[in-house]
Amino acid sequence: MKRALLVVIVLFGSLFMSACGDSRMHSQAVYMLVDTSGTYAQEMNKATRIINYLLASLNSGDSLAVAKVETRSFTEKDIIAKATFDKRPSQATTQKRAFKAKIEEFARQPLGSAFTDITGGLIQGAEYLNETQAGIKTIVIFSDMQEELGKGTVRDFPIKLDGIRIVALNVTKLRTDNADPRLYLDRLARWEGRVRKAGAVEWVMVNDLENNMESILNAR
Amino acid sequence: MIDWHSWLLWPDNVALSALALGVLVMLFLYAARLPMHGVIHSVGHLVSQSTRFLSRWLTLSAENLRVRNQAVLLAHGQESAVTLIEREFERVGNIVRDDMQEYPALQRKLMEEVTRIEEDYRRCGEVPPPPPEWVSALESVSQIKSGGDMPRKLLEDINKSIQKIHDKTVAEYRRAYEDRHKILKGIQPAWRSVDKLMGDIDKKMVTLQGNARQIDGHMAKFEALRAKDDKTEHALTMSAFVQFGISALVMLIAMGGAFINYKLIALPMSEMVGASDYITNSLKTSDVAALVIILMEASMGLFLLESLRITQLFPKIASMDDRMRHRLMLASLIFLIILAGIESSLALMRDMLIADKASLMRDLATNAVAVEEGWFTRIPMAGQMIMGFVLPFALAFVAIPLESTVHSLRTVIGVLLVQTLRGAAFLIRFTGVLFKRFAKVLELIYDLTIVIPLLLEKWVLALSSNPSGKEPAKYGSTS
Numbered sequence: 083m084k085r086a087l088l089v090v091i092v093l094f095g096s097l098f099m100s101a102c103g104d105s106r107m108h109s110q111a112v113y114m115l116v117d118t119s120g121t122y123a124q125e126m127n128k129a130t131r132i133i134n135y136l137l138a139s140l141n142s143g144d145s146l147a148v149a150k151v152e153t154r155s156f157t158e159k160d161i162i163a164k165a166t167f168d169k170r171p172s173q174a175t176t177q178k179r180a181f182k183a184k185i186e187e188f189a190r191q192p193l194g195s196a197f198t199d200i201t202g203g204l205i206q207g208a209e210y211l212n213e214t215q216a217g218i219k220t221i222v223i224f225s226d227m228q229e230e231l232g233k234g235t236v237r238d239f240p241i242k243l244d245g246i247r248i249v250a251l252n253v254t255k256l257r258t259d260n261a262d263p264r265l266y267l268d269r270l271a272r273w274e275g276r277v278r279k280a281g282a283v284e285w286v287m288v289n290d291l292e293n294n295m296e297s298i299l300n301a302r
Numbered sequence: 303m304i305d306w307h308s309w310l311l312w313p314d315n316v317a318l319s320a321l322a323l324g325v326l327v328m329l330f331l332y333a334a335r336l337p338m339h340g341v342i343h344s345v346g347h348l349v350s351q352s353t354r355f356l357s358r359w360l361t362l363s364a365e366n367l368r369v370r371n372q373a374v375l376l377a378h379g380q381e382s383a384v385t386l387i388e389r390e391f392e393r394v395g396n397i398v399r400d401d402m403q404e405y406p407a408l409q410r411k412l413m414e415e416v417t418r419i420e421e422d423y424r425r426c427g428e429v430p431p432p433p434p435e436w437v438s439a440l441e442s443v444s445q446i447k448s449g450g451d452m453p454r455k456l457l458e459d460i461n462k463s464i465q466k467i468h469d470k471t472v473a474e475y476r477r478a479y480e481d482r483h484k485i486l487k488g489i490q491p492a493w494r495s496v497d498k499l500m501g502d503i504d505k506k507m508v509t510l511q512g513n514a515r516q517i518d519g520h521m522a523k524f525e526a527l528r529a530k531d532d533k534t535e536h537a538l539t540m541s542a543f544v545q546f547g548i549s550a551l552v553m554l555i556a557m558g559g560a561f562i563n564y565k566l567i568a569l570p571m572s573e574m575v576g577a578s579d580y581i582t583n584s585l586k587t588s589d590v591a592a593l594v595i596i597l598m599e600a601s602m603g604l605f606l607l608e609s610l611r612i613t614q615l616f617p618k619i620a621s622m623d624d625r626m627r628h629r630l631m632l633a634s635l636i637f638l639i640i641l642a643g644i645e646s647s648l649a650l651m652r653d654m655l656i657a658d659k660a661s662l663m664r665d666l667a668t669n670a671v672a673v674e675e676g677w678f679t680r681i682p683m684a685g686q687m688i689m690g691f692v693l694p695f696a697l698a699f700v701a702i703p704l705e706s707t708v709h710s711l712r713t714v715i716g717v718l719l720v721q722t723l724r725g726a727a728f729l730i731r732f733t734g735v736l737f738k739r740f741a742k743v744l745e746l747i748y749d750l751t752i753v754i755p756l757l758l759e760k761w762v763l764a765l766s767s768n769p770s771g772k773e774p775a776k777y778g779s780t781s
Binding site: 109134135138141143144170175 | 578580583654658666
């Protein structure tokens with residue numbers, strides 16, 4: 083009886099000790115950049131749907147942050163909502179509800195920024211993702227990928243996106259792109275080259291949000 | 303790459319060069335015939351002997367294993383037979399003890415009934431009527447010689463009194479018979495009681511006879527086991543295979559139950575140990591925790607059945623004194639009930655978590671229709687809770703097929719191993735024989751390549767032994 087009790091204690095002990103192991107390597111972290119400049123301010127409904135999809139897909143232990151792309155986006159102030167979901171599924175569900183409420187509140191506010199600092203947002207996102215120490219790190223860019231920098235904003239330097247997936251969503255064609263599609267294609271190629279040079283592990287573009295939303299997250 | 307032209311003695315004349323080379327090779331092979339035959343023979347012999355040795359060793363190992371298996375099988379069979387005989391003796395002992403306990407009372411009752419019957423029987427014995435006294439009075443009156451009317455008067459008086467006595471006697475006689483009938487009627491229940499008691503004794507004797515017959519049967523089996531005859535061994539082996547098949551099937555069903563159980567508690571366990579913790583790359587801590595809970599339930603069930611002496615996997619538990627065994631039984635039962643309670647509450651939590659997640663999904667989906675929750679949505683929850691409480695107890699009984707599997711597996715593996723060893727021995731022996739024959743074939747093939755020198759040798763030998771050339775030398779005699 084004593085021996086059986088000892089075995090049970092050792093078994094439980096080892097179980098709980100192992101439960102304290104590094105779990106971050108199995109988690110995902112997503113940083114979503116939402117373009118709020120010009121016509122993109124009207125696309126907030128689509129962005130909300132994507133955020134809802136992310137909330138539904140991410141599990142306990144995963145991290146999610148949503149930030150807006152402003153005139154200068156390299157700041158924590160642009161983060162609308164962020165959360166690392168609790169290990170307990172019930173708490174994670176509560177956190178997701180709170181997250182959704184924050185996003186809904188943000189969507190109700192009037193949007194529209196003069197410039198689009200995507201690079202600043204990428205650097206901020208990379209910082210956040212590296213802090214989470216997640217196994218899979220993804221930056222989702224909800225934008226037309228047309229960067230417009232204000233006066234005095236310096237972004238023409240190499241950035242670091244080591245081990246991060248970049249997903250460009252709903253990259254709409256501008257009026258000038260319709261006239262000359264090479265502009266659109268060159269813009270995308272330039273961004274892909276830039277992020278790959280910065281160390282990104284993957285570049286994914288998703289325009290068909292109805293049928294291809296599962297490409298946003300990497301299958302674990 | 304080597305150019306074959308370099309082998310030509312006369313590069314301009316390939317045919318002549320090839321012929322010259324062929325003759326040279328033939329001569330070399332002829333010269334090397336004896337050593338080559340020796341090498342081929344030695345290699346063939348070596349392989350043949352080695353395989354023979356190996357085959358023999360495997361056969362002996364198989365035989366040793368068979369003997370060992372037989373010993374274990376018979377010992378196990380004897381143990382089972384002894385257990386059965388002990389159980390039968392216990393039953394007989396119980397019957398005899400109960401009967402013997404009741405026997406003094408039964409005997410006393412029987413004796414009382416018999417005494418009562420005897421007394422009643424004695425009482426109802428027929429009392430002969432008193433001898434008629436008036437016969438002697440009549441004789442006296444008849445001897446009177448004279449007296450006129452006196453004798454007549456006397457006779458008339460006597461007649462009257464006789465009539466009176468007769469009536470009285472008849473009435474007395476009838477009343478006595480009536481009393482005797484009453485006594486006999488009173489004996490009836492006593493007879494019935496005796497009959498019932500004798501019937502009970504008879505029934506018990508029949509049961510006892512049945513038990514005795516069963517003991518005889520088991521004893522016959524036991525004697526056969528002691529005699530170690532092949533028939534009994536074969537029967538035991540077949541029985542072990544059947545046992546293994548049945549217990550494996552039951553174990554499979556139990557594993558299905560355990561899987562359902564696991565599915566029931568894996569999700570809520572993540573609420574306790576965290577959903578994002580991993581032990582290995584693909585093994586979640588919550589899954590392992592759920593598995594551990596199920597295994598603990600099975601272990602507690604095992605201890606419970608062990609302490610109840612239904613299974614005997616742990617001799618230490620079987621040899622415990624009754625008080626300790628009773629304590630262990632209680633402890634196992636309490637643990638099992640606690641685990642069942644935990645599982646039931648986990649099943650409830652699972653339902654709550656799923657409902658919460660479904661609600662969140664509805665909130666997140668912009669076009670989702672709100673689901674109306676009626677009383678019937680509670681049925682799965684209640685079902686899960688009941689299953690969560692019942693499955694651990696059902697899982698506890700897995701100890702019985704487990705014991706059967708463990709016991710029969712020894713025999714099954716033993717028999718399969720013996721057959722494998724025998725098969726391997728046969729194959730190795732067969733390979734050895736093939737190699738031995740192959741060496742002979744190789745020697746003949748070798749001789750075929752030097753057939754011309756051999757024919758010449760034969761001719762020369764024939765000439766030297768018999769100049770007239772009548773008796774040719776035997777082909778290949780040099781070897």
